[in-house]
Amino acid sequence: MSLSAAQPNGTSPSDWQDRYWHVDQVLEKPGPRTDPSFLAGREVQEFLRDKCKILVIGAGGLGCEILANLALTGFKDIHVIDMDTIDVSNLNRQFLFRPADVGKPKAIVAAEFIMNRVPGVIVTPYYGKIQDKDHEYYMQFNLVICGLDSVEARRWINATLVSMVDSDNPESLKPLIDGGTEGFKGQARVILPTITSCYECSLDMLNKPTTFPICTIANTPRLPEHCIEWASVLEWPKVHGDQKLDTDDPEHISWLYGVAFKRAKEFNIEGVTWSLTQGVVKNVIPAIASTNAVIAAACCNEAFKIATSSAAYLNNYFMLIGTDGVYSYTFEHEKREHCPVCGGEALEISINHDWTVEQLMEMLTEKQDIQIKKPSLSTPLKPIYFQQPPQLEKNTRPNLEKKVSDLVAAGGEVTVTSTTLPFSLSLIINYT
Amino acid sequence: MVDTESQDIETATTTLQSAPDAKTRRYDRQLRLWAATGQAALELSRILVLSSDATSTSILKNLVLPGIGHFTILDDARVSPADAGNNFFLEGPRSIGKSRAEEAVRLLLEMNDGVQGVADTRSFDSIMDTDKDWFSSFTLIISHNLHPTRLDKLSNLLSSNSSAPPLIIVRSSAFLAEFFIQFHEHTIIESHSETAPSLRIDKPFPALLQHALSLDYEKMDSTEHGHTPYVYILVKAMEGWKKSHGGNPPKTTDERKEFKKGILALQRNIDEENFEEAEAQAYRCWAETKVPSEIAQLFNDPALEPAAHAQSRQPFFHLLAALKRFTEEVEPHTLPLTSTLPDMKADTTSYIHLQRLYKARAEEEKAIFQTFLDKNVDIDEDVIDLFLKNAHGLQVLRGRRWGEFERDTDAFSGALASYPKETCIHLALSALANLTVKQPGVAPTAEALRGEVLAIVGQGTELPDALDEAIGELERAPAAELPNTAALLGGLVAQEAIKMITKQYVPIKGYAVIDLIDTTTATLG
Numbered sequence: 001m002s003l004s005a006a007q008p009n010g011t012s013p014s015d016w017q018d019r020y021w022h023v024d025q026v027l028e029k030p031g032p033r034t035d036p037s038f039l040a041g042r043e044v045q046e047f048l049r050d051k052c053k054i055l056v057i058g059a060g061g062l063g064c065e066i067l068a069n070l071a072l073t074g075f076k077d078i079h080v081i082d083m084d085t086i087d088v089s090n091l092n093r094q095f096l097f098r099p100a101d102v103g104k105p106k107a108i109v110a111a112e113f114i115m116n117r118v119p120g121v122i123v124t125p126y127y128g129k130i131q132d133k134d135h136e137y138y139m140q141f142n143l144v145i146c147g148l149d150s151v152e153a154r155r156w157i158n159a160t161l162v163s164m165v166d167s168d169n170p171e172s173l174k175p176l177i178d179g180g181t182e183g184f185k186g187q188a189r190v191i192l193p194t195i196t197s198c199y200e201c202s203l204d205m206l207n208k209p210t211t212f213p214i215c216t217i218a219n220t221p222r223l224p225e226h227c228i229e230w231a232s233v234l235e236w237p238k239v240h241g242d243q244k245l246d247t248d249d250p251e252h253i254s255w256l257y258g259v260a261f262k263r264a265k266e267f268n269i270e271g272v273t274w275s276l277t278q279g280v281v282k283n284v285i286p287a288i289a290s291t292n293a294v295i296a297a298a299c300c301n302e303a304f305k306i307a308t309s310s311a312a313y314l315n316n317y318f319m320l321i322g323t324d325g326v327y328s329y330t331f332e333h334e335k336r337e338h339c340p341v342c343g344g345e346a347l348e349i350s351i352n353h354d355w356t357v358e359q360l361m362e363m364l365t366e367k368q369d370i371q372i373k374k375p376s377l378s379t380p381l382k383p384i385y386f387q388q389p390p391q392l393e394k395n396t397r398p399n400l401e402k403k404v405s406d407l408v409a410a411g412g413e414v415t416v417t418s419t420t421l422p423f424s425l426s427l428i429i430n431y432t
Numbered sequence: 433m434v435d436t437e438s439q440d441i442e443t444a445t446t447t448l449q450s451a452p453d454a455k456t457r458r459y460d461r462q463l464r465l466w467a468a469t470g471q472a473a474l475e476l477s478r479i480l481v482l483s484s485d486a487t488s489t490s491i492l493k494n495l496v497l498p499g500i501g502h503f504t505i506l507d508d509a510r511v512s513p514a515d516a517g518n519n520f521f522l523e524g525p526r527s528i529g530k531s532r533a534e535e536a537v538r539l540l541l542e543m544n545d546g547v548q549g550v551a552d553t554r555s556f557d558s559i560m561d562t563d564k565d566w567f568s569s570f571t572l573i574i575s576h577n578l579h580p581t582r583l584d585k586l587s588n589l590l591s592s593n594s595s596a597p598p599l600i601i602v603r604s605s606a607f608l609a610e611f612f613i614q615f616h617e618h619t620i621i622e623s624h625s626e627t628a629p630s631l632r633i634d635k636p637f638p639a640l641l642q643h644a645l646s647l648d649y650e651k652m653d654s655t656e657h658g659h660t661p662y663v664y665i666l667v668k669a670m671e672g673w674k675k676s677h678g679g680n681p682p683k684t685t686d687e688r689k690e691f692k693k694g695i696l697a698l699q700r701n702i703d704e705e706n707f708e709e710a711e712a713q714a715y716r717c718w719a720e721t722k723v724p725s726e727i728a729q730l731f732n733d734p735a736l737e738p739a740a741h742a743q744s745r746q747p748f749f750h751l752l753a754a755l756k757r758f759t760e761e762v763e764p765h766t767l768p769l770t771s772t773l774p775d776m777k778a779d780t781t782s783y784i785h786l787q788r789l790y791k792a793r794a795e796e797e798k799a800i801f802q803t804f805l806d807k808n809v810d811i812d813e814d815v816i817d818l819f820l821k822n823a824h825g826l827q828v829l830r831g832r833r834w835g836e837f838e839r840d841t842d843a844f845s846g847a848l849a850s851y852p853k854e855t856c857i858h859l860a861l862s863a864l865a866n867l868t869v870k871q872p873g874v875a876p877t878a879e880a881l882r883g884e885v886l887a888i889v890g891q892g893t894e895l896p897d898a899l900d901e902a903i904g905e906l907e908r909a910p911a912a913e914l915p916n917t918a919a920l921l922g923g924l925v926a927q928e929a930i931k932m933i934t935k936q937y938v939p940i941k942g943y944a945v946i947d948l949i950d951t952t953t954a955t956l957g
Contacts (some may be wrong), residue, residue, distance in 0.1 A: 032904035293923030
């Protein structure tokens with residue numbers, strides 16, 4: 001402790017002398033790569049410990065790690081949102097949870113654990129969906145960190161934070177730090193809404209999800225996966241009627257496994273196991289503590305550097321592949337010119353003159369840089385097709401078979417919306 | 433199929449697995465990466481960690497969670513107020529003054545009751561003096577910011593005995609860090625290589641060739657025609673091509689274009705995806721199947737030389753010796769065929785038939801392979817299967833000693849040119865460590881650090897500007913152990929430890945250098 005001195009700066013009654021001895025070394029002095037705007041010492045310590053309010057989205061594999069790191073680095077006002085409850089398969093990595101916690105809400109258990117372990121830190125949990133909260137709620141935070149496994153939720157928070165930016169109010173720009181992992185691979189990135197590339201800008205970097213054509217599943221199964229899909233997509237509704245398949249229910253998985261196993265045997269296909277059945281129907285992504293630790297630490301390190309200016313922060317994408325040695329790639333992901341979220345301009349597309357509305361919708365669902373589920377379409381004057389309410393759906397349904405060119409003039413605009421996304425996409429349609 | 437249904441249900445229910453047990457459910461998400469074999473290796477492992485500072489407990493957290501068998505923390509320190517502030521596995525002010533190892537072990541064990549943990553509060557030096565062999569009783573040893581004199585002793589001890597465990601050396605200061613694995617030899621069967629084994633379309637085995645040639649497109653109905661697997665289409669087309677081209681495959685770009693065109697010409701209508709697949713996979717006809725150069729190189733390994741005592745060989749090298757003979761003596765001088773077939777457009781019957789052709793041939797080649805195995809060694813059938821299935825991705829790593837890198841002038845100047853920033857970080861961390869020996873308790877100045885760096889690389893060596901940045905960062909916060917750096921190292925180091933223990937995936941070859949200002953990593957040496 002020879003280098004330390006008592007630190008009254010930014011301390012509160014729960015702090016003990018030298019509590020922040022390690023962190024304070026980088027807060028009291030700039031380094032060679034520190035921005036000149038860094039306010040070393042008291043001011044930055046007070047901001048971090050007394051004023052900064054940070055939101056963590058997700059209290060799962062990344063979230064548990066993020067909460068612990070933030071608490072130790074000195075963030076004291078932390079909020080966390082998660083809609084999930086704890087499952088036994090979380091315990092190999094979500095280290096704030098114990099077997100006795102299975103079934104309880106993640107956000108609440110995680111918040112309690114952190115407050116118990118790291119004195120003086122307040123973690124405010126919300127057990128629910130991010131979509132339950134409005135602009136006013138998100139406006140209260142200085143920073144947002146996401147540790148999510150859902151593309152849809154990421155797109156939603158990204159679009160929300162971009163739409164909140166008001167050029168007259170610098171406080172309205174909330175840096176978004178996003179992390180994600182899959183097995184030994186992961187990525188962390190910093191998004192400054194409207195300034196850097198946003199989540200929507202990089203949609204085409206996502207892996208295309210594996211899908212099996214229905215005719216293969218029904219008629220020419222070759223792989224164990226085809227038999228499992230047959231059991232879940234075709235046999236389950238046939239046998240169970242309206243009862244919904246619950247992929248978290250082991251009884252349901254066992255039933256699917258039995259059915260898939262029998263079909264595989266009939267067709268001499270090998271390899272249907274309980275584990276594969278669960279993996280296919282739940283779309284299970286392998287997850288380990290170590291990768292989550294790396295990515296969460298990278299995210300929290302960026303949050304710490306942004307909140308304190310103690311060092312330059314990531315510009316703007318860090319990608320890690322840990323299967324063969326430690327390979328990482330840090331680069332600046334560029335803004336997408338016609339990004340529907342932060343680009344502000346309409347996207348021009350060319351389609352065949354004979355395409356029906358239904359074909360256009362199919363393209364919008366499949367196109368890597370759009371990926372809109374259940375789109376609703378309209379021109380500035382009238383609806384083309386609406387998914388809901390039911391009456392409007394019924395009224396617009398006949399349009400599905402019509403040619404787009406009969407409804408929209410060349411160069412005309414079509415607005416695409418979806419209930420799962422908080423933004424609308426403007427398309428300028430041209431015909432070939 | 434209908435008339436055998438009752439019997440099918442019976443067999444199905446007798447061989448159906450039951451739902452997984454509690455342990456399998458708990459570890460499900462990692463078993464999908466390293467399977468039961470990897471898990472068993474983890475559960476047999478005994479890890480020694482030579483500190484219980486924030487970095488050490490972060491590493492251990494990521495080893496306790498996936499379920500290692502045992503860990504020991506060797507640490508005689510008491511919890512300081514600063515420790516209590518940056519270590520998640522201490523209970524804040526409640527832990528201050530207590531044994532740091534005991535507190536950490538207690539809190540780490542809370543995460544997984546399948547793991548055994550021991551806090552050893554003896555001093556490192558007393559064990560080194562009186563009980564050296566104790567270190568070799570572990571599977572793996574991990575040190576963080578270990579005093580350089582002790583590190584040298586330990587690294588010497590472990591490198592002098594070829595059966596001593598690997599040592600992972602971790603050093604960090606504020607935003608900068610590095611780690612290195614010192615080990616003797618590491619063999620990997622399951623490297624989880626992303627390249628798939630060859631289907632040998634260019635060198636079809638007799639049954640495959642025969643079946644492909646027996647197909648008569650003219651006589652096929654439209655369903656059969658549109659569901660003929662691309663493997664047959666290519667083998668058949670290739671045979672035809674060779675006949676009219678003096679036994680040669682398409683060589684020039686034009687010939688290859690023509691070959692592809694010929695395949696597409698077989699399509700009855702544009703909906704026949706199998707012919708499109710065949711066109712897209714046509715490169716398999718001229719990408720010659722040979723023993724991959726990385727594997728051929730392994731055949732020169734000193735462990736295979738007759739002088740290397742066959743009795744003391746690991747099973748891996750017995751298998752490798754047999755593989756070498758197989759590729760030398762068995763036509764067509766390739767690795768043994770595997771039965772792993774990718775999915776392709778086909779109907780069930782033809783796909784399963786193709787799969788069975790591959791399987792039968794793979795079994796035949798396996799039987800030949802087994803005749804090449806030393807009769808005096810007993811190797812599990814499962815291991816043989818695993819070895820053959822992964823033969824295209826085998827690896828043998830030979831480690832280096834800690835500190836050897838700096839002594840290898842060529843490698844070192846190469847690193848300085850290719851990775852100036854990372855090499856400077858490595859040098860600056862070495863300089864910092866040296867200063868703790870030379871000037872204990874004195875805050876290092878930039879000048880002193882630079883002097884130490886020059887002492888390592890030799891006066892007069894030209895050093896890049898990146899050195900000033902690295903030195904400046906260390907002068908700013910020499911002893912700072914930032915929670916985020918600790919957590920990040922915790923993840924990376926644990927991951928490498930898991931690869932070493934399970935012998936799956938490929939561990940880092942060299943020094944991993946981490947800069948958490950630019951958020952970059954690189955591998956040196």
